[in-house]
Amino acid sequence: MSPVTTVNRESELLTESVFEQFQGRHPDLPPWLLQQKRQSWMEYRSLPLPNRKMESWRFSNVRGLGVGPFGLANAINGRSRAALAARSQDPGSYAGRLVFGNDDLLENSPLSRELTEKGVIFEPLQTAFSKHSGILEEFYMAQKSDLGSEKFAALHTALNRNGTLLYVPENVEIRLPLVSRHWAISENAAVFPHTLVIARDRARVVFVDVYSSSEASSRQFACAVSTLYAGAGAEVEYHHVQNWSERSLSFNTLTAIAHRDSRIRAFGMNLGSKFSRNEGHSIIEGPGCNAELYSLSLSHLDQEMDQRTRQTHRAPHARSNLLFKNALLDSSKTIFSGLIKVDKSAQQTDAYQTNRNLLLSPKAEANSLPGLEILANDVKCSHGATTGQLDENQLFYFLARGIGKRAAQQLLVFGFFEEVLEKIDNPELAEYHRRLVHEKFRNS
Amino acid sequence: MRSLEVENLTVSVEGKTILNNLSLNLPKGEVHAIMGPNGSGKSTLAKALAGHEHYTVSSGAVLMDGENLLDLEVDQRARAGLFMAFQYPVEIPGVSIANFIRAALKARQGEEDSFDALAYYRRLYAEMDRLGIDRKFTGRSVNEGFSGGEKKRCEILQMAMLEPKYCVLDETDSGLDIDALKIVAAGVNHMRGEDRGILVITHYQRLLNHIVPDYVHVIVDGRIVKSGDKSLAVEVEERGYDWIKEEMAAGV
Ligand SMILES: Nc1ncnc2c1ncn2[C@@H]1O[C@H](COP(=O)(O)OP(=O)(O)OP(=O)(O)O)[C@@H](O)[C@H]1O
Ligand SMILES: [Mg+2]
Numbered sequence: 135m136s137p138v139t140t141v142n143r144e145s146e147l148l149t150e151s152v153f154e155q156f157q158g159r160h161p162d163l164p165p166w167l168l169q170q171k172r173q174s175w176m177e178y179r180s181l182p183l184p185n186r187k188m189e190s191w192r193f194s195n196v197r198g199l200g201v202g203p204f205g206l207a208n209a210i211n212g213r214s215r216a217a218l219a220a221r222s223q224d225p226g227s228y229a230g231r232l233v234f235g236n237d238d239l240l241e242n243s244p245l246s247r248e249l250t251e252k253g254v255i256f257e258p259l260q261t262a263f264s265k266h267s268g269i270l271e272e273f274y275m276a277q278k279s280d281l282g283s284e285k286f287a288a289l290h291t292a293l294n295r296n297g298t299l300l301y302v303p304e305n306v307e308i309r310l311p312l313v314s315r316h317w318a319i320s321e322n323a324a325v326f327p328h329t330l331v332i333a334r335d336r337a338r339v340v341f342v343d344v345y346s347s348s349e350a351s352s353r354q355f356a357c358a359v360s361t362l363y364a365g366a367g368a369e370v371e372y373h374h375v376q377n378w379s380e381r382s383l384s385f386n387t388l389t390a391i392a393h394r395d396s397r398i399r400a401f402g403m404n405l406g407s408k409f410s411r412n413e414g415h416s417i418i419e420g421p422g423c424n425a426e427l428y429s430l431s432l433s434h435l436d437q438e439m440d441q442r443t444r445q446t447h448r449a450p451h452a453r454s455n456l457l458f459k460n461a462l463l464d465s466s467k468t469i470f471s472g473l474i475k476v477d478k479s480a481q482q483t484d485a486y487q488t489n490r491n492l493l494l495s496p497k498a499e500a501n502s503l504p505g506l507e508i509l510a511n512d513v514k515c516s517h518g519a520t521t522g523q524l525d526e527n528q529l530f531y532f533l534a535r536g537i538g539k540r541a542a543q544q545l546l547v548f549g550f551f552e553e554v555l556e557k558i559d560n561p562e563l564a565e566y567h568r569r570l571v572h573e574k575f576r577n578s
Numbered sequence: 579m580r581s582l583e584v585e586n587l588t589v590s591v592e593g594k595t596i597l598n599n600l601s602l603n604l605p606k607g608e609v610h611a612i613m614g615p616n617g618s619g620k621s622t623l624a625k626a627l628a629g630h631e632h633y634t635v636s637s638g639a640v641l642m643d644g645e646n647l648l649d650l651e652v653d654q655r656a657r658a659g660l661f662m663a664f665q666y667p668v669e670i671p672g673v674s675i676a677n678f679i680r681a682a683l684k685a686r687q688g689e690e691d692s693f694d695a696l697a698y699y700r701r702l703y704a705e706m707d708r709l710g711i712d713r714k715f716t717g718r719s720v721n722e723g724f725s726g727g728e729k730k731r732c733e734i735l736q737m738a739m740l741e742p743k744y745c746v747l748d749e750t751d752s753g754l755d756i757d758a759l760k761i762v763a764a765g766v767n768h769m770r771g772e773d774r775g776i777l778v779i780t781h782y783q784r785l786l787n788h789i790v791p792d793y794v795h796v797i798v799d800g801r802i803v804k805s806g807d808k809s810l811a812v813e814v815e816e817r818g819y820d821w822i823k824e825e826m827a828a829g830v
Contacts, residue, residue: 531668534628535682535736536656545681549672549719
């Protein structure tokens with residue numbers, strides 16, 4: 135197969151020269167990785183761009199996903215490094231933190247000696263690829279994406295070069311969160327953040343990914359992948375903040391794999407990007423586990439947030455829950471499409487999927503496509519979608535008390551989001567999410 | 579200057595004239611009551627004063643302490659000191675009473691002013707205690723699942739917390755049992771004072787035994803057709819409105 139020659143150059147997001155440039159810049163990649171990247175680049179080039187006729191892209195505004203002026207970002211200078219590191223103080227206390235700018239490592243606040251001695255690995259991928267190649271060869275991009283963004287997952291594999299590896303050995307418990315902070319900096323920069331969390335049996339960990347742009351007015355392309363593995367009896371809590379600039383185009387794929395008796399909880403906060411595509415997949419691999427996916431989105435102006443989820447049950451006696459709440463202002467748009475997929479062997483599954491939308495403007499549009507595919511016969515599954523709105527009587531009531539429209543919307547959004555926020559045990563993290571919502575309102 | 583002056587107000591809804599050259603002067607320090615048959619335009623007056631967009635003012639003026647109220651948006655009127663207790667309070671799911679009232683108070687502050695949360699709760703609890711509202715209600719969504727009486731108390735709670743200059747209470751007594759009526763009336767009386775004018779819309783003399791008005795106005799077909807002291811309310815209670823309509827027809 136020689137896909138390179140068959141692709142229409144005009145319709146591609148990133149052109150052939152980008153990969154050549156990438157290889158030129160990173161001549162020292164381990165051979166296994168380089169091999170994987172070459173293959174992925176070819177895959178990226180051969181896969182078609184999304185179009186609306188594809189089931190997994192229904193309702194999505196796929197125009198604009200094709201042609202892009204984006205390219206590999208250049209290294210950033212020392213002054214902006216320091217400035218960005220200083221702006222990376224949120225979300226609060228941490229056990230370790232990595233700060234990236236355009237995929238370069240800007241700051242490394244390593245783990246305590248105690249944790250290192252217990253065998254915890256918290257390492258930027260740029261060094262982990264060779265230092266911990268055993269782990270990475272086994273786990274890195276091992277989970278195939280199949281919720282629609284296969285093309286972008288391939289692109290990610292080809293061009294990703296940094297991010298975080300967190301490996302927590304058996305029985306190790308880390309109380310404070312581990313943080314990875316990704317900044318996109320220059321105009322038209324393409325960034326590829328990656329997070330890989332491996333919690334071995336009975337390990338406990340909280341991980342926070344924060345994505346944002348250094349300047350609100352700039353435009354970037356971000357294509358991120360995060361994967362969580364919870365070993366038997368492990369507990370993984372994951373927070374994901376998507377706050378790229380509102381001119382940006384972003385993709386984000388989260389896969390959470392739960393083994394016997396483990397618990398995974400993922401919290402997403404979607405605020406940024408002009409167009410964002412979020413894919414979330416929880417996979418139940420062993421009995422007795424519990425996987426929960428939560429997401430809050432606040433969209434305004436003409437932002438579009440496209441969310442596709444799947445809850446796969448491959449083992450019996452397990453539970454999964456999903457609650458995606460979208461608050462829409464102005465003429466923004468959201469799409470939620472979710473599927474609960476229960477294999478024949480996954481008897482006594484409890485699986486729930488809920489999408490709630492709050493329309494705060496008559497011009498906003500929320501689409502909801504919940505779905506079930508159940509092959510086992512002894513299961514409890516439910517899915518549902520609701521859409522509420524601020525009706526004019528309610529608005530008048532707020533106004534008659536002197537509360538302006540934006541403030542009324544803000545109150546409603548906080549009330550709406552609380553159902554998810556109150557599930558976050560760490561008060562500092564819950565407060566961080568609230569602060570982000572406040573800031574978005576302040577700037578809107 | 580120290581009054582809410584309604585001058586020749588004509589208001590229509592969906593092209594239909596409801597208030598017809600209505601005039602009323604409510605000075606600070608006084609309580610006025612408005613009575614009138616169903617559909618005579620009492621709520622229309624309240625909503626037009628508050629600025630509801632469905633109610634179109636085609637002529638007339640409303641001056642609040644000399645300021646032209648009709649030039650202001652709904653929320654501006656409220657912040658300027660006008661308060662309307664709704665005949666049918668609206669449910670706001672997901673927004674707690676405490677957060678709702680706090681937002682209303684904050685909207686009256688400058689951006690930079692600090693908000694003393696401790697003092698706020700102290701006051702809120704004191705007012706709730708006075709109105710016999712369980713303190714647990716602070717965490718409940720505004721009006722959601724409240725009984726009719728609870729909704730009305732919650733309106734008065736908001737009025738007490740916001741300390742408006744002029745209050746329009748639209749049938750705040752309806753739906754209250756006799757004990758609740760006394761408590762609510764006491765709450766309103768507590769707010770009577772030199773710096774506040776209160777307009778009480780009601781069907782029942784019963785309320786006016788507890789909130790004794792300085793004046794009583796009778797509204798028929800969108801116009802104030804008779805004004806008097808508190809004895810007018812007693813008369814209306816006993817005789818209904820027909821005799822007033824007959825007087826009007828006879829041109830008395
Ligand atoms: N939003 C509206 N749309 C259509 N008609 C309206 C509207 N609001 C009021 N009206 C009409 O205006 C007239 C006066 O109504 P209003 O509610 O002011 O009466 P009221 O004196 O408050 O009556 P009640 O004692 O029953 O509360 C009625 O005929 C009513 O149907
Ligand atoms: Mg009425």
